[in-house]
Amino acid sequence: MEAVGELTTEKSLDSAGAKFIAGGTNLIDLMKENVERPGRLVDINHLPLNTIEEIEDGGLRLDALVSNADTAYHPLVEQRYPLLSQTILAGASPQLRNMATNGGNLFQRTRCYYFYDTAMPCNKREPGQNAGPSGCGAIGGYNRIHAILGTTEGTEDGQSQCIATYPSDMAVALAALEAVIRVTGPNGERTIPIGEFHRLPGQEPQRDNTLEPGEIVTAIDLPAPRFVDNHMYLKLRDRASYAFALVSVAVGLEMEGDVVKDVRIALGGVAHKPWRKPEAEALLVGKTATKENFRPVADSLLEGAVGYGHNTFKIELAHRAIIRALGQAAKLEPTA
Amino acid sequence: MIWTRLLLDYMITQLEPKSAAKPVASLPETRPVTLMINGAEQSLTLAPWTTLLDALREYCDLTGTKKGCDHGQCGACTVLVDGKRINACLTLAVMQEGRSITTIEGLAGNDPSAPGQLHPVQQAFIDHDAFQCGYCTPGQICSTVGLINEGKVRTTADIKELMSGNICRCGAYTHIVDAIEDVLQLRTNQPA
Ligand SMILES: Cc1cc2nc3c(=O)[nH]c(=O)nc-3n(C[C@H](O)[C@H](O)[C@H](O)COP(=O)(O)OP(=O)(O)OC[C@H]3O[C@@H](n4cnc5c(N)ncnc54)[C@H](O)[C@@H]3O)c2cc1C
Ligand code: SF4
Ligand code: FES
Ligand code: FES
Numbered sequence: 001m002e003a004v005g006e007l008t009t010e011k012s013l014d015s016a017g018a019k020f021i022a023g024g025t026n027l028i029d030l031m032k033e034n035v036e037r038p039g040r041l042v043d044i045n046h047l048p049l050n051t052i053e054e055i056e057d058g059g060l061r062l063d064a065l066v067s068n069a070d071t072a073y074h075p076l077v078e079q080r081y082p083l084l085s086q087t088i089l090a091g092a093s094p095q096l097r098n099m100a101t102n103g104g105n106l107f108q109r110t111r112c113y114y115f116y117d118t119a120m121p122c123n124k125r126e127p128g129q130n131a132g133p134s135g136c137g138a139i140g141g142y143n144r145i146h147a148i149l150g151t152t153e154g155t156e157d158g159q160s161q162c163i164a165t166y167p168s169d170m171a172v173a174l175a176a177l178e179a180v181i182r183v184t185g186p187n188g189e190r191t192i193p194i195g196e197f198h199r200l201p202g203q204e205p206q207r208d209n210t211l212e213p214g215e216i217v218t219a220i221d222l223p224a225p226r227f228v229d230n231h232m233y234l235k236l237r238d239r240a241s242y243a244f245a246l247v248s249v250a251v252g253l254e255m256e257g258d259v260v261k262d263v264r265i266a267l268g269g270v271a272h273k274p275w276r277k278p279e280a281e282a283l284l285v286g287k288t289a290t291k292e293n294f295r296p297v298a299d300s301l302l303e304g305a306v307g308y309g310h311n312t313f314k315i316e317l318a319h320r321a322i323i324r325a326l327g328q329a330a331k332l333e334p335t336a
Numbered sequence: 337m338i339w340t341r342l343l344l345d346y347m348i349t350q351l352e353p354k355s356a357a358k359p360v361a362s363l364p365e366t367r368p369v370t371l372m373i374n375g376a377e378q379s380l381t382l383a384p385w386t387t388l389l390d391a392l393r394e395y396c397d398l399t400g401t402k403k404g405c406d407h408g409q410c411g412a413c414t415v416l417v418d419g420k421r422i423n424a425c426l427t428l429a430v431m432q433e434g435r436s437i438t439t440i441e442g443l444a445g446n447d448p449s450a451p452g453q454l455h456p457v458q459q460a461f462i463d464h465d466a467f468q469c470g471y472c473t474p475g476q477i478c479s480t481v482g483l484i485n486e487g488k489v490r491t492t493a494d495i496k497e498l499m500s501g502n503i504c505r506c507g508a509y510t511h512i513v514d515a516i517e518d519v520l521q522l523r524t525n526q527p528a
Contacts, residue, residue, distance in 0.1 A: 094499075095414055099426065241500035
């Protein structure tokens with residue numbers, strides 16, 4: 001990792017607004033819209049971060065620069081983490097998956113229409129400095145694709161600053177698989193559990209994640225395989241393919257006969273980060289896999305969900321999606 | 337530190353608040369970029385932010401690759417880089433130095449025994465009338481070649497899913513699928 005360490009202490013990165021470029025599929029798009037205006041671009045594609053390797057505890061290390069396609073089709077990922085393969089292949093298009101990297105995918109920014117439109121107020125794009133927030137086009141605007149969970153958490157006055165969703169599919173599976181993100185920066189290496197990598201908007205909607213300036217993601221570590229037999233990524237969207245999720249559910253079940261021994265559930269399209277709630281998962285442990293037993297889990301996961309008008313349908317949609325995905329993972333119902 | 341390539345000092349606008357002078361926009365210098373396109377080396381001088389798509393169309397006179405959306409949403413700009421299909425609108429030309437780029441212009445006549453002969457995918461698109469206006473077609477054809485290289489198609493449903501990155505405003509999809517089935521020798525659509 002010497003080269004990476006060297007890069008993160010590289011002088012030119014000190015200049016405000018220097019950005020790494022990996023696949024370019026999100027950054028170049030946003031530069032064309034004037035939403036991202038990096039002072040410098042640093043092409044990281046030549047760093048030695050391009051392998052998928054087994055690690056000591058039986059897990060798998062996915063380097064940051066491996067493409068989403070190569071990850072999804074890697075034999076070890078297909079065999080041991082089919083949930084991740086299925087999830088990546090549900091996202092974007094074959095061309096984009098060939099370009100998009102595992103690292104870049106974690107950093108993709110919201111698809112909120114007002115974030116993309118520089119003529120509109122947006123607390124994420126132009127956070128209020130001293131003069132107070134610049135506003136949110138989506139609250140009170142057209143917010144069909146926006147968040148229903150965690151929008152007011154951590155705000156000063158209980159009023160949401162931003163109701164954007166984080167659009168990645170891959171990260172939803174990573175949340176269910178409890179992946180760990182490896183990071184190198186000016187202060188050395190550290191690891192961040194996926195659940196703590198992305199953050200809720202709170203008072204700082206401009207910050208999508210908990211990375212410090214100058215830090216670079218080097219790899220995603222998957223713990224020893226689980227949920228190989230019983231898993232599901234259910235993605236609900238406006239088209240059958242090549243569209244972002246309105247709501248998605250990643251489920252991993254550990255079954256003993258009909259009984260659920262352990263479960264992980266993560267939701268996409270509903271919040272500023274992949275949404276997990278261990279208390280909701282615990283409700284299912286030791287229970288038989290039936291719709292009746294899934295319902296309280298869905299109730300609990302969606303507790304406190306708030307709609308903003310056009311997106312209110314997501315609450316019921318997510319509820320049904322959770323129950324269906326659990327049923328599909330338990331093989332109570334077909335997946336297609 | 338060859339691996340650290342500083343791509344661009346993006347337009348730095350210097351505003352002198354008290355002077356009457358107009359803001360000075362200093363553009364970063366153009367730089368030489370060498371690309372391997374359809375087997376031939378091309379030496380270009382480009383602003384560092386030039387996308388591969390613009391480099392092909394505006395600087396190499398290779399206008400076969402089309403610009404539809406310029407945002408990764410339509411697939412009209414699909415080209416092959418080291419045999420893999422990508423959207424040329426979302427990558428910078430400088431990032432593709434040292435790689436082998438194939439565009440629609442480079443597909444025909446690759447077989448030395450039959451110079452000038454169309455690529456089988458091109459021929460199948462003609463045989464099956466797999467286009468109407470033709471704007472999406474170069475992208476569809478390059479995407480199909482990428483799809484074949486990937487080798488993941490087993491069924492007609494796979495073709496539809498794995499060609500979903502190419503939009504056709506004319507709705508020629510049925511014939512496009514027929515053409516691809518033909519090349520792959522899948523016969524699921526043919527009457528028994
Ligand atoms: C039309 C379209 C449809 C899409 N549909 C979907 C979809 O359905 N589901 C889905 O999940 N995604 C979808 N995407 C998004 C796509 O998955 C992301 O754009 C892609 O994953 C980003 O990866 P990249 O390598 O191209 O990132 P880049 O664009 O290169 O970088 C994105 C950001 O990440 C930073 N970065 C990159 N690598 C690192 C690193 N190693 N360490 C630190 N910072 C880094 C960059 O500085 C930049 O700010 C779609 C994109 C498009 C254009
Ligand atoms: S939801 Fe967030 S990203 Fe969208 S306009 Fe509001 S502040 Fe900006
Ligand atoms: S022009 Fe590149 S995808 Fe539309
Ligand atoms: S043939 Fe006209 S867009 Fe496809």
